[in-house]
Amino acid sequence: xxxxxxxxxxxxxxxxxxxxxxxxxxxxxxxxxxxxxxxxxxxxxxxxxxxxxxxxxxxxxxxxxxxxxxxxxxxxxxxxxxxxxxxxxxxxxxxxxxxxxxxxxxxxxxxxxxxxxxxxxxxxxxxxxxxxxxxxxxxxxxxxxxxxxxxxxxxxxxxxxxxxxxxxxxxxxxxxxxxxxxxxxxxxxxxxxxxxxxxxxxxxxxxxxxxxxxxxxxxxxxxxxxxxxxxxxxxxxxxxxxxxxxxxxxxxxxxxxxxxxxxxxxxxxxxxxxxxxxxxxxxxxxxxxxxxxxxxxxxxxxxxxxxxxx
Amino acid sequence: xxxxxxxxxxxxxxxxxxxxxxxxxxxxxxxxxxxxxxxxxxxxxxxxxxxxxxxxxxxxxxxxxxxxxxxxxxxxxxxxxxxxxxxxxxxxxxxxxxxxxxxxxxxxxxxxxxxxxxxxxxxxxxxxxxxxxxxxxxxxxxxxxxxxxxxxxxxxxxxxxxxxxxxxxxxxxxxxxxxxxxxxxxxxxxxxxxxxxxxxxxxxxxxxxxxxxxxxxxxxxxxxxxxxxxxxxxxxxxxxxxxxxxxxxxxxxxxxxxxxxx
Numbered sequence: 335x336x337x338x339x340x341x342x343x344x345x346x347x348x349x350x351x352x353x354x355x356x357x358x359x360x361x362x363x364x365x366x367x368x369x370x371x372x373x374x375x376x377x378x379x380x381x382x383x384x385x386x387x388x389x390x391x392x393x394x395x396x397x398x399x400x401x402x403x404x405x406x407x408x409x410x411x412x413x414x415x416x417x418x419x420x421x422x423x424x425x426x427x428x429x430x431x432x433x434x435x436x437x438x439x440x441x442x443x444x445x446x447x448x449x450x451x452x453x454x455x456x457x458x459x460x461x462x463x464x465x466x467x468x469x470x471x472x473x474x475x476x477x478x479x480x481x482x483x484x485x486x487x488x489x490x491x492x493x494x495x496x497x498x499x500x501x502x503x504x505x506x507x508x509x510x511x512x513x514x515x516x517x518x519x520x521x522x523x524x525x526x527x528x529x530x531x532x533x534x535x536x537x538x539x540x541x542x543x544x545x546x547x548x549x550x551x552x553x554x555x556x557x558x559x560x561x562x563x564x565x566x567x568x569x570x571x572x573x574x575x576x577x578x579x580x581x582x583x584x585x586x587x588x589x590x591x592x593x594x595x596x597x598x599x600x601x602x603x604x605x606x607x608x609x610x611x612x613x614x615x616x617x618x619x620x621x622x623x624x625x626x627x628x629x630x631x632x633x634x635x636x637x638x639x640x641x642x643x644x
Numbered sequence: 645x646x647x648x649x650x651x652x653x654x655x656x657x658x659x660x661x662x663x664x665x666x667x668x669x670x671x672x673x674x675x676x677x678x679x680x681x682x683x684x685x686x687x688x689x690x691x692x693x694x695x696x697x698x699x700x701x702x703x704x705x706x707x708x709x710x711x712x713x714x715x716x717x718x719x720x721x722x723x724x725x726x727x728x729x730x731x732x733x734x735x736x737x738x739x740x741x742x743x744x745x746x747x748x749x750x751x752x753x754x755x756x757x758x759x760x761x762x763x764x765x766x767x768x769x770x771x772x773x774x775x776x777x778x779x780x781x782x783x784x785x786x787x788x789x790x791x792x793x794x795x796x797x798x799x800x801x802x803x804x805x806x807x808x809x810x811x812x813x814x815x816x817x818x819x820x821x822x823x824x825x826x827x828x829x830x831x832x833x834x835x836x837x838x839x840x841x842x843x844x845x846x847x848x849x850x851x852x853x854x855x856x857x858x859x860x861x862x863x864x865x866x867x868x869x870x871x872x873x874x875x876x877x878x879x880x881x882x883x884x885x886x887x888x889x890x891x892x893x894x895x896x897x898x899x900x901x902x903x904x905x906x
Contacts, residue, residue, distance in 0.1 A: 428742035
């Protein structure tokens with residue numbers, strides 16, 4: 335199999351990538367480039383187009399227009415070759431309930447045409463890697479949600495992929511299980527595997543992603559390194575004021591500060607948290623306030639809005 | 645035609661998956677096709693057959709009722725083996741277990757998956773029919789060497805019923821909807837395809853109608869081969885099976901793509 339692998343070949347390159355379902359433009363002419371060996375995140379509210387983009391990358395969903403290359407191969411005419419060298423951990427739990435934990439790995443590996451000895455060796459190694467060795471002979475129905483997610487990631491690695499797609503790998507997991515998965519993703523990054531991740535947890539994206547995009551309504555609205563995005567969109571600090579008054583808001587506005595008024599809070603985005611707090615404290619009596627570090631969650635809410643997406 | 649060019653040897657990996665599941669529960673899988681024909685032979689052949697005084701004339705020869713019935717049971721097992729597998733079982737794998745979705749992330753194409761499912765459905769017909777055939781051969785209701793060709797008919801006929809079944813699986817919104825093809829199509833065939841009584845007792849229009857049904861051809865073929873009669877019906881049946889299989893196979897792959905690729 336021929337893969338064009340120049341030194342500067344990106345892992346994924348999308349140009350004007352578009353997906354239209356009936357009337358809905360789920361993905362609307364987006365451009366992005368993912369470098370080999372990096373961990374790249376797709377964030378966005380439900381229906382933003384993240385999963386559709388993932389599905390186009392692993393050739394489950396044909397693209398409507400534009401161009402999409404994965405590891406130098408066009409997804410339109412080389413879908414088998416693309417699927418042979420990438421790993422996919424889907425959002426939906428689609429482990430095979432007819433088989434045991436270990437058999438899920440060997441049967442899945444067989445779809446890649448791997449010989450038996452390779453299947454056996456990889457299954458054991460991946461069970462070890464994901465700390466599932468003890469559960470090897472359990473049925474899928476008998477293991478916990480966290481174990482299922484780990485098994486899905488192990489399964490995605492059976493073909494020793496150069497690029498791994500993790501669609502919401504930690505949704506619904508307890509903190510222990512999440513931390514374990516994070517460790518494993520970092521380990522993969524050290525092994526120079528390109529990891530593409532979608533998540534609703536901003537702390538997860540902040541910890542794992544080298545770069546990320548935030549999508550909304552099928553478009554990419556922000557792109558960059560997590561730290562840079564926080565600095566440019568929010569600043570370093572956020573001052574949260576409980577039960578603010580209109581005078582307070584008018585004052586903040588008058589100072590030309592970046593702020594946001596939610597139903598019960600006033601958020602002031604600043605690079606000088608202590609100084610801002612001192613100024614406001616001097617003028618207004620405040621029942622409660624908080625100064626904290628700006629996070630990716632602030633960036634996310636500020637860029638995609640607080641309205642619920644149903 | 646990309647529907648055909650997207651089919652590869654990789655569909656065998658899907659076939660192997662289903663085989664592995666089948667073999668892990670082999671005891672429960674092999675028992676029904678072994679016991680069912682015995683029940684039918686006792687109830688219909690011995691019990692009901694005792695009421696039938698005259699022998700039945702088939703292909704110019706007269707046979708006792710139980711011997712007439714036996715090859716019909718093989719034909720029925722061919723129909724049910726593949727049709728059940730590629731309706732209920734395939735639907736469970738596609739809709740509830742999301743097995744197709746998972747496999748689509750590997751180098752298998754959807755065409756490979758559907759082909760593998762249909763090959764597996766045909767294998768179920770082959771396995772079940774061969775067990776039934778073994779039972780009736782031991783009891784002396786099928787003769788050498790004709791019966792040796794019946795497993796082949798079972799596989800090819802299995803491909804036809806599997807493809808037909810897959811057509812419905814691609815179309816139904818939910819599992820309950822399978823009641824329609826079973827009630828309107830499979831059960832009438834089960835009863836009126838020359839399985840339990842010779843078609844010659846039907847009026848002319850009834851006989852012609854029966855000849856349009858897939859099971860009639862399978863039933864005629866298994867009976868002719870069981871009796872070592874090589875009639876033109878074997879050739880007509882073979883042509884019918886090939887044409888219907890090709891049409892249903894391509895139709896089901898096309899409709900499955902429409903259903904699953906979004």
